[in-house]
Amino acid sequence: MSKLSMSKAINEGLRSCLEADPKTLVMGEDVGKLGGVFRVTDGLQKDFGEDRVIDTPLAESGIVGTAIGLALRGYRPVVEIQFDGFVYPAFDQIVTQLAKMHARALGHVKMPVTIRIPYAGGIGAVEHHSESHEAYFAHTAGLRVVTPSNPDDAYWMLRQSVESDDPVIFLEPKARYWDKAEISAAPALDLHAAKVVRPGTDLTLLAYGPTVKTCLEAAAAAEQDGHRLEVVDLRSLSPIDFPTLAASIKRTGRAVVVHEAPVFMGMGAELAARLTEQCFYHLEAPVLRVGGYYAPYPPSRVEEQFLPDLDRVLDAVDRALAF
């Protein structure tokens, strides 16, 4: 395949899923004629029809709740929540119903529902269009939570998510929708494997989704100062591939977690706690965290101050290296 943007890669992934299995459905607000507000579902309704690419009423709980019913009937719905901040009306259906149906039925029913959510910030949007709510979902047993950072992963991880018999929260870093890359002929990794995207020796940057690119840029900048930073892309937030993460930290002795969500009670807290348990004698410094502040996602004119950027990452790297 030639180079594709992440949004086009997801579009191609959806297309492959719709072609592969007649029970696969795409549902959401404006996903049909408009092709979604980010055009991720562009052209799918034209090619697969209104019965398989379904424009829904403006009701997020309804979208997820009916997807649960369709899954019970043997369908494999892929639903789109238009923006991160709009998922909360569906939160109840996701955490009390979708996540628990398989367990409540003692395994008798499966819930192969994928929920695609464009998430995180950096695109100058208005309120409720830039939020990072991954911790809520990762905190809920029964859900799988993944987030690609590049077009190749976006394509293959989406296909793997749709093929999964478990519900998957598929978080799409919208600031990376326009990044382009080649798509591999086959998936390189399991859906839940983390990946060392840049090898290094001095410190590990742990990132996922939108901050992987930020960390790669930080690692390139740090090299100018003679620091060799390793960057690990988590890819999956539930489950987390701790063996790959721990192996990296045992090599480098230091780690900084970078995410957009507020640091307090965020994914970084879990990563720091567990990796400290697993790698205590290998660590030369505490696991540090860089992320959003404990405040509502700010107006876009100041979002650059909220989001972890190159300087804030490098500042944390310096602090870790100084121990």
Next chain:
Amino acid sequence: MTVKSTSRARKKAAPGVPDSLRTGQDAPAELVQLLTPEGERVENPEFPLTVTPEELRALYRDLVLVRRFDGEATALQRQGELGLWASLLGQEAAQVGSGRAMRENDYAFPTYREHGVAWCRGVDPLNLLGMFRGVNHGGWDPNEKNFHLYTIVIGSQTLHATGYAMGITKDGAEDAVIAYFGDGASSQGDVNEAFTFASVYNAPVVFFCQNNQWAISEPTTTQTRIPLYRRAAGFGFPGVRVDGNDVLACLAVTRWALDRARSGSGPVLIEAFTYRMGAHTTSDDPTRYRSSEETEAWKAKDPISRLRAHLEREGLADEEFFAAVDAESEALGLRVREGVRSMPDPDPTLIFDHVYAEPHALVAEERAEYVAYAQSFEGGE
């Protein structure tokens, strides 16, 4: 100042509540009824129903056995065998009538009180008790009898039912779905979203609202200012209010609605106007919020005694039949009692079973930790 004006506004609005919404005794005019509280058969040209004596006796048997099961479960809760019980006392006709209207391939999505519907679907009553005993969160295979798991979050299942019905349409199948919910649930966003989805996709789903007059301590007037069945009109499908204590009316109206859904005419809202004779659950104390006069008045409309009166009046059942049903009822009570008492606690590793359909690293890790921890006690003091 603000408080004052608010309370004045509430007082002013109160007389506007339609009489048909009050929890009193006057049967609203729109009520479909085929059997009077005295057991007299009446005809409704819109909902004709032909039932054989054998079918009438079978319905009577259902009502009696369902009430017995429910009573036994209430007793078992009082004896500490169940952690909680949500009794259906008084709602047997609504559940048996609608449940017996279903065909084998139809699918029911219950709340946590549809023991009578479960009975009609052929779900073993003991399966319903696992959740209330605390050994599982449901446990039965919903696809075995097309009876979904009990849903505790109010109204969530109406969306699942609608989605399932949308799937039926996609399959080109001639099945239908019933979504059960209560008058309290009618206030939930999910129920209203389910009405919207069902309507715009013309889904073959029958919304069966058992208006038992009370959502724990809140009367129907706290949920709505119009009779509930009239809500359907705003969503673009028919609403019917049926006498929920009349098993024949519930059977006829639900059968009509299911047939209509199957034929591609879309959803119907049925409001079964009934009464919850017991508490909301065994944790509730209804004497705090409703009068004994109200409960007594509804007792006169009892679904079982009115069918028995009809059978006796028409000479369709003899003492031998009633004695046989009573004996069967005793046997069911015994089976339930012994079944619950011998229900084993689950192995604690159940905690980790079925969290996911596919392996999940964290669950596997925590299971291994738990097993090792539990084993560390073996052979200890």
